[in-house]
Amino acid sequence: MAIPVYRGKFGEAQAERLLWRAGFGPRPGQAKALAKKGRNKAVLSLTRPAAEKLVGPAPTDDRKVPIAPLDSTGHDHLWWLDRMVRGNRPLMERMTLVWHDWFATSNAMGVRSQKLMLEQNALLRRHALGSFSQLLLDVTKDPAMLIFLSGNKNTKTSPNENFARELMELFTLGADRGYDESDVREQARSLTGWRSRYTRGVGDYDFHYEPRLHDDGIKRIFGKQGNFDWQDSCRLCLEHPLHASFLVRKLWSYFIPTVPGGPTQEALEKLYRSSKYQIRPLVEAILQHPDLYLGPRMVKPPVVYTAGLLRAMGRGVDSAAWFRLSGAAGQRLFYPPNVAGWEDDRWLDTATFRGRWNLAAWALKPVALDEKTATAPANATTLLTRALAFWSKPPLRSGTRQALLAFAQRSLNDAKGSTTNERTYPVLIENALRQLIAVSPDLQTS
Amino acid sequence: MPRACACNDFSRTELFRRAAAQAGQGLPVIEPGMPLPAGTGLTRRRFLARTTGLALAVYGGSRLSSAALDDGIAQAAAGGAADSRVLVSIFLDGGADSISILFPNGDPRYRSLRPKLALPEAAGFAFPEDGRLRWHPSAEALSKLHGEGKLSVFPAIGYTSPDKSHFTSRHYWEVGATDVNVRTGWLGRFIDQTGRPDNPIQGLALDNRLQPSLATARLPVASMDGPDRYSFTANKVSGQVEARMHETLSALGKAHASTGDPALRYAGEVVSQASRLREQAAAFQGGAIKSPVAYPTSQNDFPRRLAGLAALLAAGLPLRCVALTAPGMYDTHANQPDALSQGLKLTSDSLLAFQRDLEARGLADRVLVHVWSEFGRRGKENASDGTDHGAAGIGLLLGTRVAGQMVGEFPGLSNGLDSQGNLKATSDFRGVYSAIMEQWFETDAGAIIPNAGSFARPKILE
Numbered sequence: 001m002a003i004p005v006y007r008g009k010f011g012e013a014q015a016e017r018l019l020w021r022a023g024f025g026p027r028p029g030q031a032k033a034l035a036k037k038g039r040n041k042a043v044l045s046l047t048r049p050a051a052e053k054l055v056g057p058a059p060t061d062d063r064k065v066p067i068a069p070l071d072s073t074g075h076d077h078l079w080w081l082d083r084m085v086r087g088n089r090p091l092m093e094r095m096t097l098v099w100h101d102w103f104a105t106s107n108a109m110g111v112r113s114q115k116l117m118l119e120q121n122a123l124l125r126r127h128a129l130g131s132f133s134q135l136l137l138d139v140t141k142d143p144a145m146l147i148f149l150s151g152n153k154n155t156k157t158s159p160n161e162n163f164a165r166e167l168m169e170l171f172t173l174g175a176d177r178g179y180d181e182s183d184v185r186e187q188a189r190s191l192t193g194w195r196s197r198y199t200r201g202v203g204d205y206d207f208h209y210e211p212r213l214h215d216d217g218i219k220r221i222f223g224k225q226g227n228f229d230w231q232d233s234c235r236l237c238l239e240h241p242l243h244a245s246f247l248v249r250k251l252w253s254y255f256i257p258t259v260p261g262g263p264t265q266e267a268l269e270k271l272y273r274s275s276k277y278q279i280r281p282l283v284e285a286i287l288q289h290p291d292l293y294l295g296p297r298m299v300k301p302p303v304v305y306t307a308g309l310l311r312a313m314g315r316g317v318d319s320a321a322w323f324r325l326s327g328a329a330g331q332r333l334f335y336p337p338n339v340a341g342w343e344d345d346r347w348l349d350t351a352t353f354r355g356r357w358n359l360a361a362w363a364l365k366p367v368a369l370d371e372k373t374a375t376a377p378a379n380a381t382t383l384l385t386r387a388l389a390f391w392s393k394p395p396l397r398s399g400t401r402q403a404l405l406a407f408a409q410r411s412l413n414d415a416k417g418s419t420t421n422e423r424t425y426p427v428l429i430e431n432a433l434r435q436l437i438a439v440s441p442d443l444q445t446s
Numbered sequence: 447m448p449r450a451c452a453c454n455d456f457s458r459t460e461l462f463r464r465a466a467a468q469a470g471q472g473l474p475v476i477e478p479g480m481p482l483p484a485g486t487g488l489t490r491r492r493f494l495a496r497t498t499g500l501a502l503a504v505y506g507g508s509r510l511s512s513a514a515l516d517d518g519i520a521q522a523a524a525g526g527a528a529d530s531r532v533l534v535s536i537f538l539d540g541g542a543d544s545i546s547i548l549f550p551n552g553d554p555r556y557r558s559l560r561p562k563l564a565l566p567e568a569a570g571f572a573f574p575e576d577g578r579l580r581w582h583p584s585a586e587a588l589s590k591l592h593g594e595g596k597l598s599v600f601p602a603i604g605y606t607s608p609d610k611s612h613f614t615s616r617h618y619w620e621v622g623a624t625d626v627n628v629r630t631g632w633l634g635r636f637i638d639q640t641g642r643p644d645n646p647i648q649g650l651a652l653d654n655r656l657q658p659s660l661a662t663a664r665l666p667v668a669s670m671d672g673p674d675r676y677s678f679t680a681n682k683v684s685g686q687v688e689a690r691m692h693e694t695l696s697a698l699g700k701a702h703a704s705t706g707d708p709a710l711r712y713a714g715e716v717v718s719q720a721s722r723l724r725e726q727a728a729a730f731q732g733g734a735i736k737s738p739v740a741y742p743t744s745q746n747d748f749p750r751r752l753a754g755l756a757a758l759l760a761a762g763l764p765l766r767c768v769a770l771t772a773p774g775m776y777d778t779h780a781n782q783p784d785a786l787s788q789g790l791k792l793t794s795d796s797l798l799a800f801q802r803d804l805e806a807r808g809l810a811d812r813v814l815v816h817v818w819s820e821f822g823r824r825g826k827e828n829a830s831d832g833t834d835h836g837a838a839g840i841g842l843l844l845g846t847r848v849a850g851q852m853v854g855e856f857p858g859l860s861n862g863l864d865s866q867g868n869l870k871a872t873s874d875f876r877g878v879y880s881a882i883m884e885q886w887f888e889t890d891a892g893a894i895i896p897n898a899g900s901f902a903r904p905k906i907l908e
Contacts, residue, residue, distance in 0.1 A: 110780075153780060153828075153829070157829065158829030158830075160828060160830065160834065161834060162779055165611065169611055175613065175614055175626065176626065257708075257709065296708055296709055297707050297709040297710055299713060346656065349668070350646065350716060350719050351669045353720045354720060357678050361681060364681055368681035368682040370682060371682065397701065397705070399705075400701050400702075403694055403697040403698050403700075403701050407690055407691065407693070407694040407697070411690045414686045421686075425687055427682070428683050428688075431682045432683045432691040435680040435683070435691070436691065436694055436695070439695075439717070440717075441698065441699070441702045441714045444713045445707075445709045445710055445713055
């Protein structure tokens with residue numbers, strides 16, 4: 001059965017949703033330009049992009065000093081945020097973010113090396129739309145992952161089950177799907193042999209495979225017997241009958257909030273198996289699926305939201321505060337909360353909403369209108385039009401428009417009778433409208 | 447207290463009518479000019495001044511906006527909050543090693559299973575209820591509270607067929623059932639049963655995320671980083687315009703209340719709740735909290751959050767269930783001694799300060815603290831100076847009202863280990879949850895905990 005393809009209108013609204021789901025939102029005019037390509041070419045321009053190009057000034061801290069992603073705390077976050085803002089390959093960055101969530105490794109626990117985290121990031125980007133099989137093998141022996149899930153402490157005489165368990169539970173099969181505690185133990189044995197050296201002040205280094213630490217006895221995994229090693233561990237998971245359904249469902253969930261229908265799910269699984277674990281064909285099918293364009297909205301992840309604000313404003317990364325602010329909104333890159341990654345369906349609550357408010361406020365700070373020097377018209381509709389133009393006219397629901405217009409009108413009424421207020425309030429209102437638009441439920445979702 | 451909204455089909459009109467009535471009931475309790483509770487550092491009058499006017503307005507007339515009625519509902523909750531009981535749930539994230547926190551000094555197998563990690567014979571503090579056990583050297587504060595009869599210890603709490611996945615086992619504890627499909631937290635279900643339709647802080651996570659144990663099906667709950675940090679400012683917006691901007695936040699949320707799109711509706715609900723929470727927390731801005739006792743100084747937010755919580759309770763805010771995560775990394779697969787000591791010390795010292803704070807403010811009889819972790823750790827240490835995921839672990843109940851007696855025995859490291867070398871449970875967490883519902887909240891556990899009838903209830907209160 002063929003995978004359904006969206007055949008409806010592909011206008012600016014559809015292009016804009018695609019740019020949010022498969023990237024970090026449009027730059028001014030970008031949605032319109034993408035819509036002109038038509039659905040198929042628009043999707044292919046994302047999944048098969050031109051050579052990488054970063055457009056605009058390089059990232060700096062607040063004193064205009066170039067960032068130091070290998071050394072300064074939080075500058076790794078700035079480094080990646082900058083690529084999301086300036087890059088011309090949004091889907092590659094978005095997929096790298098998907099894999100960071102999928103194979104979540106945190107610099108907070110154990111790894112403590114921005115260099116190793118950035119090396120892992122390069123690995124995830126290298127395989128962003130490539131082969132899941134190769135990705136899984138490379139992640140398994142990736143130094144940051146070896147530290148994070150104790151792969152470098154897993155030896156023949158003292159097996160450590162940490163990676164083995166998550167390999168099945170979180171990476172390839174899903175919790176309680178087709179394996180048991182005995183498979184965990186036997187996978188741990190198969191995965192033995194990775195090692196590193198440690199020096200105080202330097203940390204872990206010299207990651208290598210040491211055959212004498214590998215348990216070369218017979219293991220029994222998923223009912224199969226053999227003298228399995230770490231590559232067999234990965235292969236057995238991929239060949240497991242429940243792997244394709246897990247991967248398809250999870251990958252889909254990053255782009256579309258509703259679950260795929262039965263025939264779509266089956267067809268995607270078939271595509272995945274027949275392509276020998278290739279990611280690009282799956283993503284191309286998901287990005288063309290009617291559910292993406294016709295289905296409900298999704299809450300934007302905090303870094304996607306942030307990068308989108310900066311892209312819409314034409315502002316680059318010129319402040320180190322994004323790291324702290326993004327943390328308060330619930331997402332610091334390279335610091336997922338645990339090995340299961342972020343809770344992608346629970347981005348918003350009263351605390352993270354305040355984090356988003358502060359992200360928007362920080363984005364707007366350098367361009368805030370000064371009531372001492374600037375002027376603005378004392379007309380609610382005009383003020384709203386101007387504030388919307390600042391954000392390149394994002395579409396708003398009528399309820400949002402009404403609430404914003406009521407705010408502007410009431411505040412203009414407050415000013416009546418005071419010459420100073422009549423002059424300054426319109427400026428304050430325009431600043432407030434920019435802020436309120438940015439935090440509206442309309443802009444929190446796409 | 448009547449169950450304000452145990453049903454879905456409560457019409458809005460009926461809701462407001464009841465809210466007004468409840469606001470009326472609440473008023474005598476919170477008259478302006480009441481004396482300040484000792485040492486709160488907040489003028490109770492100031493807090494009340496922001497809301498009593500609105501409550502009176504709710505009481506008054508028929509031409510009121512729904513915003514005023516919403517405030518009336520919050521006020522009604524505040525009115526009844528002064529003597530209602532509160533549960534504080536504290537999570538030790540990662541699976542805390544009970545065999546170190548309360549180490550079996552006198553167990554013949556302790557030193558052979560833990561040749562490197564075993565603590566010295568005379569280390570730590572005596573545990574009079576079981577001469578085999580001693581408190582970890584970093585748990586002096588717990589030992590002190592235990593000595594005062596304010597701490598009940600569960601030395602091997604868990605459940606049958608233990609799951610060794612962090613996420614699965616934590617989920618079980620959070621939802622109060624060994625069922626992966628349950629989507630509401632056990633405290634969330636309690637709030638759904640007994641809470642109010644417009645009081646998000648009845649279930650409050652002092653955290654930058656919502657704690658899943660508080661997840662409800664219907665009624666609002668909230669999270670906030672700390673009660674002294676919930677303000678919204680914008681650049682070059684001030685005075686009347688700023689006040690209007692804050693009103694608009696609430697309107698922006700409500701504008702999406704009836705949309706058919708779940709994500710928009712959810713975002714709208716969060717915006718509305720954030721707006722209300724901002725109003726309620728406004729009295730706590732700018733270092734207004736002055737604790738009557740000293741809390742540990744730390745970069746970690748935990749002591750600050752507990753200090754803020756005591757101040758919120760002292761101000762009579764309508765909290766019922768509060769959840770937060772303890773400091774420390776308890777998933778100690780490697781280099782366990784340092785990691786465990788640091789987290790355990792800050793957690794214990796902060797809990798002692800919190801207890802003393804509540805006692806000084808005269809609130810201690812209203813608060814029960816429950817400390818839990820998703821599992822314990824394996825009896826035998828691994829080769830990385832650490833321990834792997836185990837089964838039964840440690841649980842604590844803290845407060846002036848607790849029985850102060852050990853629940854379930856320490857099963858020992860010989861017959862007390864299962865076939866995989868993990869501690870067998872001698873008490874079940876679902877029995878404790880049921881006991882909390884029945885003995886602390888005086889509510890029917892059967893409506894909250896699935897199969898509640900099948901779990902033995904420990905006596906948790908004096």
